[in-house]
Amino acid sequence: MRYFFLFLALQVNILAFAQEISGKQLLEKALAFHDPNDNWKSFKGEMLIEMESPNNGTRSTTIQIDLPSNYFKSTVKKDNYTIESELNNEECTLKLDGSTTISAKVKDSLKISCDRAKMMKNYYTYLYGLPMKLKDPGTIIDPKVQKKTFKGKEYLVLKAGYEKEVGSDTWYFYFDPKTYAMEVYQFFHDESKNDGEYILLSEMITVNGIKIPKVRAWYYNKEDVYLATDKLVKGKILD
Template identity: 55%
Template sequence: MRYIILISVFFISNVFHGQKITAEELLDKAIQFHDPNNQWKTLDGAFNVLMKTPKSSDRLSTIQINIPKQYFSLEVKKDDASYTYTFNKEVCTTSLNGSSEVSDKDRETYRLTCERGGMMKNYYTYLYGLPMKIKDPGTILHDEVRTKTFKGKEYLVLKVNYEERVGKDVWYFYFDPNTYAMEVYQFYHDESKNDGEYILLEGLEEVEGIKMPKTRAWYYNKDDKYLGTDILSQAGAE
């Protein structure tokens, strides 16, 4: 009987300990896993992202990021076209097949504008900068750490939304309770409508000391419809 009581006390103590982790502590542990040497703030590197979608040809994007110098470059190769967006601090340039002279028709066809380039810059910097980017100004990290089973696995979950000037979506980040690796994220435009998407992360690719998700598979929240997969590789590899 005495041993049963001791085991029960031990079990309850561990459950309680697991439940009392704060959102900030969980985020710090996740960042320690993905960026153990605090490399993100000084990142100067490049990587490829191969996008595969069910009803379209593959798209290969090569991303170069130098955070200290505020430099970002995205080169996209799809079918027979190659086009780039480059941001050197506040200066934006674009090109198509190596030329900065782009017709209005081609600019419209490839959405080759600095506005579009800025959106892609924010997109890639945000997603491949996670979970470190959750520390950015304008991010509202909810205090509660939720426990949720998703696709048959139990996760520790952080809820995040943003100041209006930053964004309007609600995000959930799912972390392995043992390693604190980020394995799923999910966003809603309007959670009451179950819109938005969830993204399953698998594998790791190390870029300049940062453990980034190797593959990201995208699905709609509302019906689990598969949208596509991004595959990360080192720059120069396809």
């Protein structure tokens, strides 16, 4: 019985704290956990990411991000080919197995294009730059912090939207109420339809002084259908 009352008191404290803390305050606490030295804005790093999915096997992607130089490169290895997509101050270079000579048919079949390179730059910079990317211009942080139970655990939840020219999805970020570590994020294209996905985050790897989730398991919001798992195998600072 004593443990029950301790548990009840903890839940009351979490609820009270969620009502007291603002969205921006919660974000600052999360940033203090993940990026205590404010290193993201000068981030220069390389990360090896392996994706496993039920229908597509394993894909290995090496990402290089140099934010001060506006440089991005992805090297994707899958099956028997290697695709390199490089954006250097938006100058785009594409290679297949080391060659820049790629037929239009092959480009179409393997989805090799500068537009896709830019999309992947935004994708990896956003997801692996969270929660720091929530400080970007155009992000709308809901001032009200919610308390939610997700997969049996209590979280402080931050809601974020975007100005029309930036994006249209609605995002929720789930933070541990004690450490402020980001452990789940979730997005909806149309929340009334329960579309979109949620991503379970586990383990941490430190790159350039930033704590980045190591494992990301992706699921559809609707019916909890499993999609894939990304594993950040290793990361290092770029010279």
